[in-house]
Amino acid sequence: MRDVAIVGVGCTGFKTVTPDVSYKEMMFEAATRAYQDAGNISPRKDIDAFISVAEDYWEGFSIFDEFVPDQLGAVLRHLFTVSGDSIIGLATAYMLIKTGHFDVVALESHGKPSDILTLYDVIQFAMDPMLNRPLGGHPFYVAGMEMTRFLCETGNTREQCAMVVAKNKGNALANTFAAYGANVDIEDVLCSDSCFYPLNKLDVSQPADGGIVMILASDRVAAKLSENPVWVRGVGWACDTPSLETRCWGDAVYARIAADMAYKKAGIGSPSREADFAEVDDLFSYKELQHMEALRLCRPGEAGVLVEEGETWIGGSLPVNTSGGNLGMGWALEASGMQRLLETVLQLRGEAGSRQLSDVEVGVAQSWRGIPTATGAVAVLTNC
Amino acid sequence: MFGKKRVAVIGAGMTLFRRNLKETGKELAWHASKMALDQAGLEPRDIQSVVMGTAPDAFDGVHMKGEYLADGAGAWRKPYSRVFVGGGTGVFVIDAGWWHVASGQFDTCLVVAEEKMSSCYPHPAYAFTTIFDPIYSRPLGVTLIWIFALEMHRYMHRHGIKKEEIALVSVKNKRNALDHPCAQLGANITVEDVLNSEIMCWPVQRLDISPTSDGAAALVLASEDVAKKLTDNPVWIDGTGWCIDTTFWTNRDLYYPKYVQCAAQMAYKMAGIKNPPKEIDVAEVYDPFDYKELHHMEGLLLARKGQAPKLTADGVTQRDGDLPINPSGGLLGVGNPIAAAGLMKCCEIFWQLRGEAGKRQVKGDPRTGLAQAWGDLMQYGSVVIMRS
Numbered sequence: 086m087r088d089v090a091i092v093g094v095g096c097t098g099f100k101t102v103t104p105d106v107s108y109k110e111m112m113f114e115a116a117t118r119a120y121q122d123a124g125n126i127s128p129r130k131d132i133d134a135f136i137s138v139a140e141d142y143w144e145g146f147s148i149f150d151e152f153v154p155d156q157l158g159a160v161l162r163h164l165f166t167v168s169g170d171s172i173i174g175l176a177t178a179y180m181l182i183k184t185g186h187f188d189v190v191a192l193e194s195h196g197k198p199s200d201i202l203t204l205y206d207v208i209q210f211a212m213d214p215m216l217n218r219p220l221g222g223h224p225f226y227v228a229g230m231e232m233t234r235f236l237c238e239t240g241n242t243r244e245q246c247a248m249v250v251a252k253n254k255g256n257a258l259a260n261t262f263a264a265y266g267a268n269v270d271i272e273d274v275l276c277s278d279s280c281f282y283p284l285n286k287l288d289v290s291q292p293a294d295g296g297i298v299m300i301l302a303s304d305r306v307a308a309k310l311s312e313n314p315v316w317v318r319g320v321g322w323a324c325d326t327p328s329l330e331t332r333c334w335g336d337a338v339y340a341r342i343a344a345d346m347a348y349k350k351a352g353i354g355s356p357s358r359e360a361d362f363a364e365v366d367d368l369f370s371y372k373e374l375q376h377m378e379a380l381r382l383c384r385p386g387e388a389g390v391l392v393e394e395g396e397t398w399i400g401g402s403l404p405v406n407t408s409g410g411n412l413g414m415g416w417a418l419e420a421s422g423m424q425r426l427l428e429t430v431l432q433l434r435g436e437a438g439s440r441q442l443s444d445v446e447v448g449v450a451q452s453w454r455g456i457p458t459a460t461g462a463v464a465v466l467t468n469c
Numbered sequence: 470m471f472g473k474k475r476v477a478v479i480g481a482g483m484t485l486f487r488r489n490l491k492e493t494g495k496e497l498a499w500h501a502s503k504m505a506l507d508q509a510g511l512e513p514r515d516i517q518s519v520v521m522g523t524a525p526d527a528f529d530g531v532h533m534k535g536e537y538l539a540d541g542a543g544a545w546r547k548p549y550s551r552v553f554v555g556g557g558t559g560v561f562v563i564d565a566g567w568w569h570v571a572s573g574q575f576d577t578c579l580v581v582a583e584e585k586m587s588s589c590y591p592h593p594a595y596a597f598t599t600i601f602d603p604i605y606s607r608p609l610g611v612t613l614i615w616i617f618a619l620e621m622h623r624y625m626h627r628h629g630i631k632k633e634e635i636a637l638v639s640v641k642n643k644r645n646a647l648d649h650p651c652a653q654l655g656a657n658i659t660v661e662d663v664l665n666s667e668i669m670c671w672p673v674q675r676l677d678i679s680p681t682s683d684g685a686a687a688l689v690l691a692s693e694d695v696a697k698k699l700t701d702n703p704v705w706i707d708g709t710g711w712c713i714d715t716t717f718w719t720n721r722d723l724y725y726p727k728y729v730q731c732a733a734q735m736a737y738k739m740a741g742i743k744n745p746p747k748e749i750d751v752a753e754v755y756d757p758f759d760y761k762e763l764h765h766m767e768g769l770l771l772a773r774k775g776q777a778p779k780l781t782a783d784g785v786t787q788r789d790g791d792l793p794i795n796p797s798g799g800l801l802g803v804g805n806p807i808a809a810a811g812l813m814k815c816c817e818i819f820w821q822l823r824g825e826a827g828k829r830q831v832k833g834d835p836r837t838g839l840a841q842a843w844g845d846l847m848q849y850g851s852v853v854i855m856r857s
Contacts (some may be wrong), residue, residue, distance in 0.1 A: 141553075142532040147525035147599045148555040151845040152716050160715045161731055165561060168535050168551040177550065177565075183572035185473040186739065210532035324539045324549040342546055458536045460549070 090307040090314035093123025093300035099264045099293040102199040111296040113156040119298035124310040128158030133187040135164035138174040171423035172452040172462035176320040195296030196417030229281030232371040238335035245389030246370040247274035257413025264293040264415035288370040293415020297423040321346025325459035340379035343463040351465035361445040364425035366453040367410040422452025433468040476570040477696035477703035480509030480689035481816040486804030489587040490683040495541030498583040501685035509689040517575040519544040521551040522562030522582040524807035527596035542581040555844030559811015561851035564709040583685040584806035618670040620723040627724035628775030636663035638759035646802025648828040653804035682804035686812035708740030708854030729768030732850035740854040750835035753814035755843040756799040793831040811842035822857040
């Protein structure tokens, strides 16, 4: 069975607002950079399939797929939309190449939340229309409830969650793509406004605009397109129940299933030992700890201790979210997972600048689709 | 057959198609899935992956509708994703199921398509006012029927086709649908009835258009090894194809769907088909409007440009003709719950190739079938080719 590599990446960078560009211009810029990075390929001739990840309500259209082809150079080409997170998009590209019918696939994702006047009302529309939506309120109350349950079940602490924020926003200061880099300490987080108890304002990722495009290729052509391909060794994705009433609130079951699937394909038995670093979803501070445990990067209840002891900071034994995560780079809707992938690729290529880790070979990237979903995806990448 | 993995369809299911069903979208998805699983002889726990196809979230007013429908489609704690290419979704979703299995990642995949348009008040057509460019098109107050009227007019003008010739498609499909137990609008009508029906937007009249509907459809896909254990007569997915044209539909000549041709050629190449009209035994061609069946037959290279009306007039596309088109009754007859309508077409090809289509069974012993759907701003083609 053929192998799959990431041979090109392009990113616009992420900003709090982008009044100077449309979503189409963002997509064009990211795509142009990715095509250049992948040996200057032509989308008109060299790319066998294009995947865009997008959701109608984020975009303000019904059938957003209509508005994708031109700026990617995909007119009269084989393009489609996955209404899902960008690591599910990566899994789709991976499967296409594995069929043997496609050699080069482009994967596009973007978020432009600053265009959405009523972002949190849109999220409300994702709540079950009969059982949950009539309750009203800002839907992030679900995260507050989940955090309470997670801390209660695992013994991780409120302060350890605050330390995740300090770490990630600090890491983001070294990332020119990041929108929310800052020097904050635990006190700053604990003293910020209370939002969705026990979450405070600084525990919650803030929206950011930006786009990322990646080019994937089969082993047959990867070496021709890139001097430093990053190999996709395993992907996994899963959906737990959409029902708030019947899901596990302490455990990120979706991430656990997705990770087990990806590790199995990648031949990884002990992720805490075999992964050199990880990029995990941290839409809310506690999510980084919950996802680390679901990904078996540590034992249950141990994630908070690792951040406290510095193990997940740059220079520690298992750095997590060197990019700054969602807390530092900003929440870019369906492109959030692609931010995690991008950092994993840059680290494995040795192109992460002042955040570069030494001697890394195996990276794990993970995404979650946010409130109110229980859907996530995991990718295992290597540079050898 | 190509040194690559072959994928089989081993079960199909669908719900009634109706204007307003009482079931929720989740329930519709489950009824169709259960029927497909029963035919395949499988339980939900046997399914390794699930793909959902469903069209605009605006119908249901549910953001991330794929997530909402997940448990109805049996995706609990499984790899699950949703693909979305507008009206093309219903056939594209089987293409997506194909790569789940053809990639070697899964031995089984449940492919589900669901649409509940009746939740959209006062009429589902309102959801389509938000498919247009907010700067160039929406200020014109443009609707879906307007743009299709433009396309129909252009197609008629270019080839000198008369309304009477196009109306024959509606007559045929609604009559075919009388034999479909799930059909919403099976009827014995005449060309006169079509020409005398209410004018919606000239040249489109009421009986030229498919209805709005609720419904769901599902298929079970399996790898060659698993399929051979479960059934003696699997149907193979031998070709998949899809293609998109530019967003700027105003800049194209609408008389011919080049993107459908591009999608078809991708699928024909994969399936090794050189002469489509000879090699395709039965086809389910996307027919939300009667002229679209003709337009798409030409795009699919099943008829030469401008010649599809003649084939229709000569009876070639009837169930007992040489190239039966839409033996199910199509969208015009069975109904048009967008994504589910496309997958209904795939179900019909499956049943036809297995000889299980009952009163709808086409003559002879069909070995190769094609299903096609069309979507976005008159710009998307999705195609699947199946063989018994």
